[in-house]
Amino acid sequence: MTPEELDAAISKAADYLKVARRVAVLTGAGVSAESGIPTFRASDGLWEGHRIEDVASPDGFYRDPKLVWQFYGGRRANVATAKPNPGHLALVALEDRWGEDFTLVTQNVDGLHQDAGSRRVLEIHGSLRRTLCLKCDEVQDRGLGPLGDAPECHCGGRLRPDIVWFGEGLPVDIWEEAQIKASECDVLLVVGTSAVVHPAASLIPIARQTRTPGAKVIEVNMTRTEASALADVGLYGPSGQVLPRLVKRLGA
Ligand code: BJW
Ligand code: ZN
Numbered sequence: 001m002t003p004e005e006l007d008a009a010i011s012k013a014a015d016y017l018k019v020a021r022r023v024a025v026l027t028g029a030g031v032s033a034e035s036g037i038p039t040f041r042a043s044d045g046l047w048e049g050h051r052i053e054d055v056a057s058p059d060g061f062y063r064d065p066k067l068v069w070q071f072y073g074g075r076r077a078n079v080a081t082a083k084p085n086p087g088h089l090a091l092v093a094l095e096d097r098w099g100e101d102f103t104l105v106t107q108n109v110d111g112l113h114q115d116a117g118s119r120r121v122l123e124i125h126g127s128l129r130r131t132l133c134l135k136c137d138e139v140q141d142r143g144l145g146p147l148g149d150a151p152e153c154h155c156g157g158r159l160r161p162d163i164v165w166f167g168e169g170l171p172v173d174i175w176e177e178a179q180i181k182a183s184e185c186d187v188l189l190v191v192g193t194s195a196v197v198h199p200a201a202s203l204i205p206i207a208r209q210t211r212t213p214g215a216k217v218i219e220v221n222m223t224r225t226e227a228s229a230l231a232d233v234g235l236y237g238p239s240g241q242v243l244p245r246l247v248k249r250l251g252a
Contacts, residue, residue, distance in 0.1 A: 001236040010242070012233045014249040016187050016216040017094075022101040024185035025091060026203050030192020030221060032112050034085040034240035037078060041194055047071055057166045065158065069149040072161045076128050080144035084116035087191070090243035092117040094189075097250070103181040107193060107200050109163055122178045124170050124200055130162035170199065178203060183210035191220040192239050195227035204230050220246075 001009070017023065029039035045052045048071075054060045055071040095102045095118055104121045106113055109128045113121050131140050131147070135157025151159040164170055182188060188207035195201040204227050208214035219231040220239050228234055235242045 001234075006235065006237055006242070009233050009235050010246055010249050013218045013235060013246055016218065016232065017246075017250055020098075020186035020216075022181075022185045023094060023098050023187050023189070024102075024181045024203075024207065024215075025094070025104045025189040025191060026182075026193060026200070027091075027104065027106045027108060027113070027191045028193025028195075028200075029108060031087050031091075031239050032082070032085070032108055032110055033192065034087060034238060035082040035110075035112055037082055037110055037112075039192075039194075041196075053166050056163070058168065061160060061165070065160075066149040068160075069147070069151065072128065072163075073146065073149065076144045077146070079110045079112070079128055082110065082112060084112045085240040087239035087241075087243045088112055088116035088118070090247045091191075093247045095120060103178075103185070105178045105181065105200075105203060107197065122174050122181070124164070124174055124178055126161070126163040126171070128161065128163065131159040132162040133157040133159055175199070179206055182207040182215075185215045187218060188215045189218045189220065190227050190231065191243070193221070193225070193227070195225050201226065 033039055040052055047055055055068050061068045091104060102120055104113055104118050106121060106123055107125045109125055111127060111129055129141055129143055131142050131151065133153035133155060136153060136155045138153060139162050153159055182203040183206050185207055190204060195204065204217060208217060208230055216232045217230055219227050219234045220242050221236060222238065223236065
């Protein structure tokens with residue numbers, strides 16, 4: 001995309017937003033890339049030679065819980081030193097403008113949207129900061145400090161990260177609300193996601209098709225993705241640069 005094309009696309013996206021009553025956003029790993037958090041599918045979907053599906057699945061955890069906790073220990077330590085970037089902050093500015101009519105649905109588990117100041121956040125894939133006890137089901141916020149590679153609950157049960165792994169259902173209430181917000185919005189911003197993981201990616205057709213006319217879809221990404229064919233406008237560049245420009249164009 002040339003600078004002129006990007007500028008025209010930002011204007012078009014701002015025009016859609018200006019007349020929108022309700023706005024929803026779907027974010028993925030790309031929005032945190034400029035904070036130094038690697039995306040999933042950048043390095044062939046591998047972590048130290050292991051397939052992501054093997055360290056982020058119930059089978060992987062039962063096979064080798066220590067390996068899985070080492071993976072999450074590294075992720076938690078990385079996020080502990082990360083700061084929200086201008087893309088996260090631009091989404092806070094949009095929330096300030098739309099208030100209750102704004103919802104941010106995130107696939108990210110890093111909590112950087114909340115660190116930036118976003119309040120209406122639906123974490124559909126869980127959080128790196130929480131643990132879930134396999135014995136008593138208690139969910140605890142443990143922050144981002146080290147937990148070791150075999151953490152236990154106060155009840156003696158084994159803990160796992162409170163993250164939605166491959167093959168697991170999304171948290172029912174949160175997922176239902178995300179679908180409602182997508183079906184009700186006038187604009188859906190899709191930021192920094194490859195849109196290959198379901199059911200998260202189905203929020204895009206839900207936004208477009210539930211009502212007539214459907215929502216306008218604005219994609220913000222480095223490249224075209226699975227979502228691009230459904231987007232009314234694509235803003236191809238780093239979200240930490242593109243989103244602040246969009247906010248500025250809006251006069252938010
Ligand atoms: C930038 C940028 C910059 C870079 N600026 N942009 C076939 C069809 C449909 C579904 C399936 C299927 N086969 C299997 C499934 C199911 C599976 C699935 O979707 N698999 C696909 C991979 C095919 N889904 C599931 O298993 C889900 N559960 C489920 O289906 O349950 C069924 C069920 C129902 C009822 C009861 C029981 C079961 C669960 C999915 C959970 C996903 N979890 C993960 C791992 C968590 C681990 C962890 O975080 O620790 O969540 S997968 C991983 O992918 C993570 C992410 O949230 C998710 C999405 O990835 P994301 O965010 O899009 O990242 P990337 O890396 O893919 O893309 C980054 C993008 O950023 C790129 O486009 C870059 O260009 C861009 N970018 N820099 C802007 N600066
Ligand atoms: Zn317990």
